[in-house]
Amino acid sequence: MGFFDRNRAKYVAAGVDSARIPPGQYVTERWPVLHEGAVPAVDTALWTFTVDGLVAEQREWGWEEFRALDASDLFTDIHCVTKWTKLDTRWQGVSVRAVWDAIEPDPAASAVMVRDVGGYTANLPLDDFLRDGSMFAHTFDAKPLEPEHGGPMRLVVPHLYFWKSVKWVAGFTVLAEDEPGYWEQNGYHIYGDPFQEQRFTND
Ligand SMILES: Nc1nc2c(c(=O)[nH]1)N[C@H]1C(S)=C(S)[C@@H](COP(=O)(O)O)O[C@H]1N2
Numbered sequence: 189m190g191f192f193d194r195n196r197a198k199y200v201a202a203g204v205d206s207a208r209i210p211p212g213q214y215v216t217e218r219w220p221v222l223h224e225g226a227v228p229a230v231d232t233a234l235w236t237f238t239v240d241g242l243v244a245e246q247r248e249w250g251w252e253e254f255r256a257l258d259a260s261d262l263f264t265d266i267h268c269v270t271k272w273t274k275l276d277t278r279w280q281g282v283s284v285r286a287v288w289d290a291i292e293p294d295p296a297a298s299a300v301m302v303r304d305v306g307g308y309t310a311n312l313p314l315d316d317f318l319r320d321g322s323m324f325a326h327t328f329d330a331k332p333l334e335p336e337h338g339g340p341m342r343l344v345v346p347h348l349y350f351w352k353s354v355k356w357v358a359g360f361t362v363l364a365e366d367e368p369g370y371w372e373q374n375g376y377h378i379y380g381d382p383f384q385e386q387r388f389t390n391d
């Protein structure tokens with residue numbers, strides 16, 4: 189048995205349903221830190237969240253206002269394209285749906301481009317962005333989200349590879365059509381379903 193099979197067997201023996209671990213993934217109890225560039229210093233006193241693109245009016249929130257939108261809890265597994273899976277992560281934040289309900293999107297909207305404070309972007313079809321589990325998270329394991337993991341606020345879209353979950357999130361643009369973000373332009377799959385192993389463009 190190779191490393192991946194041994195790792196899976198260990199968690200299955202401990203009672204984890206094998207179906208929770210996507211193909212080609214191993215479970216880690218650590219939490220790797222992965223991103224391009226340096227961790228930005230994000231001051232919540234200056235932070236804004238902006239929605240633009242196909243909306244009746246551009247919308248902007250400050251930190252307190254944004255946090256006051258409908259709260260959401262999430263208990264989920266996360267899957268990184270570099271092959272680690274972390275089970276049973278616990279998040280709190282603002283549900284994406286609550287933000288969506290606070291704007292006036294054009295009926296032609298079908299996708300979004302989510303961005304961070306520095307220029308990283310990730311695209312999502314609207315149906316995926318608005319799934320029940322999707323949230324803008326500010327709390328992990330009942331503590332403020334660490335800057336290295338995207339604090340003070342990051343997107344979490346648990347059903348897709350974790351590169352879609354933009355750290356240090358600053359807003360999103362509403363689009364008529366899905367278009368590739370940062371990694372999607374650099375060889376990663378446009379959609380990124382871990383259970384279909386959609387890692388690279390042609391997977
Ligand atoms: N702003 C920003 N968000 C990002 C990234 C990044 O480079 N910049 N990397 C993505 C990738 S590739 C992964 S795997 C996850 C890693 O999140 P973590 O460091 O909390 O494990 O963040 C995603 N979100």
Ligand SMILES: [Mo]
Pocket residue numbers: 222268269270350351
């Ligand atoms: Mo990643």
